[in-house]
Amino acid sequence: MRAGRRLLVVIYDYPPSPSTAAVRWATMTKYLAELGHSVTVVTSDSFGMPAVADPVHVVRPRSLETSWPLARPRFNPRSGWAPIALRETRRLLRQGTFDCLITSSPPESAHLVGLMLGRSRPPWVADFRDGWCFEPYTVRFRTSPQLALDRWLERKVAQAAEMTVGVTRPIAEDLERRLGARARWISNGWDPATLDADSDAASPTPPRDGLKLVYTGRLWGSWGRTPEQLFQAMRDVSAAPDGVRLRLVHAGVLKPEDRALIESTGVGELVEHVGLLDREKALALQRSADVLILLTSGHSSEATGKLYEYLAAGRPILALAEGNEAERIVRETHTGVAVPPDDVDAIAGALRAAERGELARDYAPWGIERYAYPGLAEEMMEVVEEAIAVRGSSGDPEL
Numbered sequence: 001m002r003a004g005r006r007l008l009v010v011i012y013d014y015p016p017s018p019s020t021a022a023v024r025w026a027t028m029t030k031y032l033a034e035l036g037h038s039v040t041v042v043t044s045d046s047f048g049m050p051a052v053a054d055p056v057h058v059v060r061p062r063s064l065e066t067s068w069p070l071a072r073p074r075f076n077p078r079s080g081w082a083p084i085a086l087r088e089t090r091r092l093l094r095q096g097t098f099d100c101l102i103t104s105s106p107p108e109s110a111h112l113v114g115l116m117l118g119r120s121r122p123p124w125v126a127d128f129r130d131g132w133c134f135e136p137y138t139v140r141f142r143t144s145p146q147l148a149l150d151r152w153l154e155r156k157v158a159q160a161a162e163m164t165v166g167v168t169r170p171i172a173e174d175l176e177r178r179l180g181a182r183a184r185w186i187s188n189g190w191d192p193a194t195l196d197a198d199s200d201a202a203s204p205t206p207p208r209d210g211l212k213l214v215y216t217g218r219l220w221g222s223w224g225r226t227p228e229q230l231f232q233a234m235r236d237v238s239a240a241p242d243g244v245r246l247r248l249v250h251a252g253v254l255k256p257e258d259r260a261l262i263e264s265t266g267v268g269e270l271v272e273h274v275g276l277l278d279r280e281k282a283l284a285l286q287r288s289a290d291v292l293i294l295l296t297s298g299h300s301s302e303a304t305g306k307l308y309e310y311l312a313a314g315r316p317i318l319a320l321a322e323g324n325e326a327e328r329i330v331r332e333t334h335t336g337v338a339v340p341p342d343d344v345d346a347i348a349g350a351l352r353a354a355e356r357g358e359l360a361r362d363y364a365p366w367g368i369e370r371y372a373y374p375g376l377a378e379e380m381m382e383v384v385e386e387a388i389a390v391r392g393s394s395g396d397p398e399l
Helices: 020-034 077-095 109-120 142-161 171-177 228-239 256-264 277-288 305-313 323-330 344-355 358-362 375-393
Strands: 006-011 038-043 057-059 100-105 124-128 162-165 183-185 211-217 246-251 269-276 291-295 316-319 334-340
Touching: 006 077, 006 246, 020 038, 020 305, 020 375, 057 316, 077 109, 100 109, 100 375, 109 124, 109 142, 124 142, 124 375, 142 211, 162 171, 162 375, 171 183, 171 323, 183 375, 211 277, 211 344, 228 256, 228 277, 246 277, 256 305, 277 305, 291 305, 305 316, 305 323, 316 323, 316 344, 323 334, 334 344, 344 358
Parallel strands: 006 038, 006 100, 038 057, 100 124, 124 162, 162 183, 211 246, 211 291, 246 269, 291 316, 316 334
Antiparallel strands: none
């Protein structure tokens, strides 16, 4: 693999945004730089400025949201960001030569930057962190013409980019099968640099003072993800004659609807809310768990960002997941058990098994390095080299 490539990355979510997208690309660019490549990132300033200096060159053009605060109630900053990102990307391309352009969605408008540049752009990799028209998180359009345009743009991007990347296998397979794109799967992952020197020294042990469950993040989510069945199962196993002593420690935002559900399901005494923690404290909390709880809705491409942190935490995972990437990864890596997210009895049975020490006994992680950096950054560079080769084989000179 050729060293010293110049990469231009266009992405809306980037630190100080705490999103999974920001974590993916902040970690990716850090390791790409360590591999000897020069990385420039074009991103939004909607999240403010980071507290520390960026480890790579980051360009944050002023958005409508920050340059005209009165626009906030009227404009979606994600949709208004694309023309600004396009202008900044063109400026950077005029000033210097880049070996590859990488755009990452959502929002899908990031890919329109690559599309609008036409053939004057460098070889292009389009990174799909979520599906576009495949299992979309939200219904963006309601009329037939809008939906048709959305599908046309999706296909145009997938076929115009020299290479595409799906963050899960189903997304990559859909890009290749339905849209005819050259696609690779490059997962989200965990960063070995976030681990303390002795964080993986202790193996999981059977709980002694009651079962400590840990969940970090939002309780509710896309595609109908809900903690309701988990709460019902917790109530049932704790109230049984041979009841399991347990508590769920939740780190994150607790919304009014969360509090209402906790009260209505009768688990108020079983849930301990510790608020929104910074990343370091959240990772430490995960490593203190007897069992890490993963909530999903069951869509095939779903593998939430916290799953990869859980893989690194060295603690058994109870995944409320069925028929999706989260279930596959947990089972494949032998890091826990997966049960249907809507099956209260199955969840209760898994909690009882955890209390008996069975999850700790059976915890035998295998192959989790597949989901770790810097290996994922090396995979991204393989895709970059493929994109450059595809451009070269089409008759255009390699940039």
